[in-house]
Amino acid sequence: MESVKPSAMTPTKSKLAHTFAKVFHIRAISGVALVDGVQKVKHLEKVIKDDWKPVKSTGSWSQLLDEDDKDDEYKLAMEAFLAKIFATISSVKAAYSQLQYAQSPYDAEGIQSADHLVVKELKNLSELKQCYLKKQFDISPEKTLVSAEILELKSLVKTYEIMGNKLESQLRLKESEIIFLKEKLEENNEQNKLIHNSLNQSGQLSMLDNLHFSGLSTSHFVTVLQHAVKSIRGFVRLMIDEMKTAGWDIDAAASSIQPNVVYYKADHKCYAFESFVCGEMFNTFHYRNYSPANESLPERKKQQQQQQQLFFERFTELKSVKAKDYLSRKPKSLFGKFCRVKYWQVIHQKMESSFFGNLNHRNLLSSGEFPDTGFFASFAEMAKRVWLLHCLAFTFQPAASIFQVNKGTRFSEAYMESLDDEAFLSMDSTQQSDPRVAFTVVPGFRIGKTVLQCQVYLSHFQTN
Template sequence: MDHNGGLLSSFNFAHMELEYYACCLSPVCYKNTAHLDLDLCSYRNFCMTHSFAVVVICDTLQMEAVKPSAVTPSKSKWIRSLSKVLHLHTATAGIVPDDGVQKVKSKDTEEWNDSKTAKRLSKKFDSLHDEELERKVALEALIAKIFATVSAIKAGYAQLQHAQSPYDAEGIQAADQLIVTDLKKLSELKQCFLKKQYDPSPEHTMILADIQEQKSLSKTFEIMGKKLESQLKLKESEIIFLREKLDESNKHNRLLEKTLNQSGQLFVLDKLQLSSLTPSNFSTVLGQTVKSIRSFVRLMLDEMKSADWDINAATSSIEQGVVYWKADDKCFTFESFICREMFKAFHHPYFSLYGNSVSEGKRRPQVFFDRFMEMKSVKVREYLAVKPKSTFAKFCRTKYLQVVHPRMESSFFGNLSNRDMVNSYQFPDTMFFSLFTEMAKRVWLLHCLAFAFEPEASIFQISKGCRFSEVYMESVAEEAFLSSESEPRVAFTVVPGFRIHKTVIQAQVYLSQLKTRLENHVCMYVRYSLGCHSIDSCFHIMLVLCY
């Protein structure tokens, strides 16, 4: 009785408290008990404090086999509900009633739960990673298709350009259709990107896109190659056209040169009077004479090369001990030789063709001036054909035999027929002899003009080894002044100089570092009169004096 009474007392006490808390925590009654300072935390504390007693009470009541009449139906129902709630709470808190002792879950169970959770999370993360990777691969496949489409558009545009020149209507239409189709594909790819409609097999798509891109690039390069080939053909046709124009220009230039050699710039002297004769007029004729000499030298060098002459040996035989700045400068040596031969006896009236038997009447300046005005406009070939025994014809014969050596003529033409004809006052109709007679005409005119001055002009050349002087000399090689090793000296005179009254027309010289240099010498310039009789003194007017 006491035992049951104690249990009932405990039960009643627990019942009262539980009923109070249940009433307070009930969703229905919670609003009506808002004045009470109770919450779930109070309920949780209560359960933790009285759970053991309530469980014991419930178990005891079950063991006692209490009669249904002993407990009212409502209380019995409430006790069962409360028992379920308490069992649920204790299971959630990890506490189970076992002989009145609370037990905690074992570490093995916790580790097992942690491992299981980790595996579950790992699987979840792997699944998310796979999804992200698939999305990236699909996006790369879409980008590859975009690049392939852009390459196709580029190829179509190149095809369109190629079809425009030369104009190809069908090619333009086909290229335009390809460009429109590829632009539509590009628009479709944009919509796929916005709607995230990616390709289900991205690897296969990427390979196909790469193949398409390479095909488009190959097509572009092929079109560019065709375009370059057409441009090359166009350039080749332009080259052929320009070559034809060049040939025509060269022919025209040769014709003009021939005409110039025949008349030159002497037409400006048509109204020249003896009283108005100036050194400038003489300088003009001298310039034309030098041009004619150089034309003949070029022809002679071409003939020498065609005949396999040793140019170096020929140069050394004319001027020895000369160091040339350039290989092409050796032409000045031949020019010097021609000038030396053509201007020999220049200071004698009529080049001393008549010796000293020239009358005073023929030595007058007016006579030489009239000969100059007569000869300057005539054609040499016609003049020689009409007057083969004239003074000028004799001059041409004499100078040809002096300038053109028999061995030279034989090597050039294989025989001496030209020489034999000239020697008998029969003048051959060849290019070589025509240029020679044009050169001879210029020298003859210069000679006549020199004797037309009063007093007559003087001629001079520069001795080998002299220092350069700008007053009397003009260098034909500008490279001589670029050398800083030592002061260059005169190697030889190319074109002689002239002096008319107080005017000096400079001699053209070649400056070089001589192999055997004349040291401690100074050149003295001496005026030389055309009336001298010695040809050697004419060409050696430079006296070399020691200090």
């Protein structure tokens, strides 16, 4: 016959089985050998109504037993008594855990119920203390031992259930906190984006606060140009984010602006959008009124000086004011007209419709008003920087001129600044020509004999 292997038992079941085995073993020793003792015990068992309450007899417990079984029964009684104490302590712990659980979130009925349980179990401990002092033990220790073990296990299970419920409630609380923090993070990201754009586009030109017409120099123009380029790039990032949100194909959009361009990195495609915005914003930059329609005949020297002073005053008037505030105060100003025209040129109506689901921006601009949105505020601040640069360009004599280079032009450090160093790093022996201009991103300027380089994106072209 095959031997039967004992099945694995959990610690709880093993402990309970051990208790039963110990009880049955002692009963076999004392109960079978001493019939008279068993009869006495059975007689006294009828008197017991509640195993957890001590038996109050007129004589000592040991007087009920014969001399031979006193030691074994006494040991069993003491073990049952200790088990009873530990079970009661476990009940106190379970009741106290229930009391703590009812406190958060606050449950008045739960707290009151748990408080009664704690008081009840503490009274049981007090009664057990009195029983020990009076040497009054249960006269059915076998049954008491098993009951104590069962009660202790029930208390442990109850404690674990309470802990499990508490952990589940904490988990739900943490999940709700995570959701709240995610929403807060999204709000902060949006706010940071607006602040970032505002700082990039509308940071005050504090270094030009004390600038006078007589002290104007090329370095001042360079400073304003840097702020204008920075604001354009900030607006382009905002525009690309809106495209992504609206589900645009960024690659296809970049290819439609600058076709047949191989980019060294995927994020270089943003230069195509920058070239588009710069191309529209700087278009007709070389006209004094930003439009050939209002261009007058050449003026005399005195008139030229007056025009220079006028452009400088325009520059000073707008320099330290937010575009939004200026437009609200002077909606019919030249700058207001400039903002309207450039918005219509940069933001196509299909683009606006996909971004916002309507054409409210265009409608407001057509009616002579300005949209009160973060998107238009960013655009207006960018337009302000370009307008300031235009005003400053015509304070010089001769006025600063603008230029850009055509596609395929050989790179020249004197007139160009490359935005992609990879064009030079990636050259190998198979390439027979230097990298050429793929497109101009930011135009260059000439002020007298000073040349401010235009920013270009380079690519390789094979020679025939």
